[in-house]
Amino acid sequence: LSQQQTAKLVLLGEMGSGKSSLVLRYVKGQFFDYQASTVGAAFLTKTIPELSVKFEIWDTAGQERYHSLAPMYYRGAAAAIIVYDITSTDSFNRAKAWVRELQRQGSPNMIMALAGNKADLESARAVTVEEATAYATENGLFFMETSAKTAANVNELFSEIARKLPKA
Numbered sequence: 001l002s003q004q005q006t007a008k009l010v011l012l013g014e015m016g017s018g019k020s021s022l023v024l025r026y027v028k029g030q031f032f033d034y035q036a037s038t039v040g041a042a043f044l045t046k047t048i049p050e051l052s053v054k055f056e057i058w059d060t061a062g063q064e065r066y067h068s069l070a071p072m073y074y075r076g077a078a079a080a081i082i083v084y085d086i087t088s089t090d091s092f093n094r095a096k097a098w099v100r101e102l103q104r105q106g107s108p109n110m111i112m113a114l115a116g117n118k119a120d121l122e123s124a125r126a127v128t129v130e131e132a133t134a135y136a137t138e139n140g141l142f143f144m145e146t147s148a149k150t151a152a153n154v155n156e157l158f159s160e161i162a163r164k165l166p167k168a
């Protein structure tokens with residue numbers, strides 16, 4: 001009987017990139033076309049019994065006025081998901097800025113995942129898979145395109161993080 005491990009996980013990324021939608025899809029299996037913008041941060045938990053991992057998830061607010069709060073949420077985190085919207089170059093640039101901040105100020109062993117969300121909006125794509133993959137490889141992140149709307153790759157994203165956690 002293996003010991004259950006608790007892991008703090010934080011989501012960061014531009015306002016509207018779909019952080020709350022990814023968490024809601026993952027934890028509750030829900031999606032809303034009109035998802036309210038997060039105020040401060042939201043806290044949810046989810047256990048993966050097969051992997052003996054309990055995630056304590058901090059879904060942060062992307063609005064710039066909350067930026068100064070972010071260190072409270074990523075400090076001590078075992079993992080971070082940096083989210084951008086594949087239809088927005090600005091959101092990809094914002095994701096890169098978050099990666100730089102975490103590389104400078106985050107825990108040295110933090111697992112970092114880059115999620116290109118809204119993959120269902122292929123016809124409006126602005127960030128190619130190739131450029132995101134190249135960026136992720138250069139920076140030692142693992143990368144997946146996801147859709148909170150269709151649920152594509154959402155469970156896979158969180159499970160992959162759970163598998164990468166150092167064994168308790």
Ligand code: GTP
Nearest residue numbers: 016017018019020021033037038062118147148149
């Ligand atoms: P903040 O809390 O303001 O930082 O935003 P957020 O990153 O939490 O984004 P949120 O989850 O609120 O989603 C913003 C909008 O994008 C909402 O209208 C969602 O319905 C929509 N959305 C989120 N994920 C997807 C997706 O995968 N596909 C599509 N088509 N829309 C999405």
Ligand code: MG
Nearest residue numbers: 019020037038
């Ligand atoms: Mg939100």
